[in-house]
Amino acid sequence: MIPIKIQCGCGQKYAFDVEPVNGQMSxxxxxxxCGMDGTPAANEIIAQTLTTQSQxxxxxxxxxxxxxxxxxxxxxTAVPLRPAQAPxxxxxxxxGLGILGAIIGAGVGVGAMYGFFSISGFRFPLxxxxxxxxxxxxxRILAKGSDVTLGAISGLIALLAVLGTLYLMYGTFPAFxxxxxxxxxYVAYRxxxx
Numbered sequence: 001m002i003p004i005k006i007q008c009g010c011g012q013k014y015a016f017d018v019e020p021v022n023g024q025m026s027x028x029x030x031x032x033x034c035g036m037d038g039t040p041a042a043n044e045i046i047a048q049t050l051t052t053q054s055q056x057x058x059x060x061x062x063x064x065x066x067x068x069x070x071x072x073x074x075x076x077t078a079v080p081l082r083p084a085q086a087p088x089x090x091x092x093x094x095x096g097l098g099i100l101g102a103i104i105g106a107g108v109g110v111g112a113m114y115g116f117f118s119i120s121g122f123r124f125p126l127x128x129x130x131x132x133x134x135x136x137x138x139x140r141i142l143a144k145g146s147d148v149t150l151g152a153i154s155g156l157i158a159l160l161a162v163l164g165t166l167y168l169m170y171g172t173f174p175a176f177x178x179x180x181x182x183x184x185x186y187v188a189y190r191x192x193x194x
Contacts, residue, residue: 002049006041010034020046095150098143102154102192105138106131106161113165123169128162128177132184135161136191143192151193158188 001017008014008031018025024046029038109131117123135158140146162184166177 002046004029004042004045006031006038006045008034008036008038010036014038018042018046020050023047023050093145093147094143095147098139098145098150098192099153099157101138101140101142102135102150102157102188103138104142105134105136106157108138109134109158110161110165114168117169126180126183128165128180128184129187131161131165132158132187133191135184136188139188139192146192146194148193151189151191154192155185155189159185 001019003015003017005013005015006029010031010033012031012033014032016029018029020026024043025039029042030036031038112134113124113127113131116127132155136151136154139150139154139157143150159181162181163173166173166180170177
């Protein structure tokens with residue numbers, strides 16, 4: 001058996017043992033996260049291992065013949081070495097566009113919240129949750145994916161947007177609105193990071 005360790009293009013590392021047939025994989029293997037075919041990479045590792053073994057192995061005796069080794073068929077069970085850290089992607093991920101989307105979403109949310117206050121004269125601080133939702137959604141849509149960094153940046157942008165809007169509405173920051181601010185930041189983070 002030859003131990004094979006592969007790092008996929010998506011960043012996922014996985015490992016398995018294989019008994020090669022004619023110096024190659026006897027079956028296909030795929031990344032457990034993205035499903036990309038890892039057979040060519042495994043064949044390359046097998047070739048390198050067999051070359052190294054043949055250079056370092058002593059010459060076999062004339063009197064003995066190696067016994068045939070059993071082979072396995074069917075798909076390999078790949079075991080991930082660590083969880084994937086790559087962003088969740090639905091296209092070409094772009095953090096810069098995600099930040100722009102968060103700013104645009106926050107701007108739309110601020111406009112809606114302050115517009116509601118201007119038209120109705122009613123202060124409804126929990127509309128800050130809407131700012132968080134629009135901030136996170138704008139970030140996720142323009143970034144074409146999500147990750148923890150984008151979530152943290154979206155949360156910060158939502159924090160600033162809600163604080164600014166509450167200041168515009170009250171002329172100061174009332175302490176009882178802290179719940180609205182916290183929920184807004186949490187919503188923006190969760191939407192952009194998941």
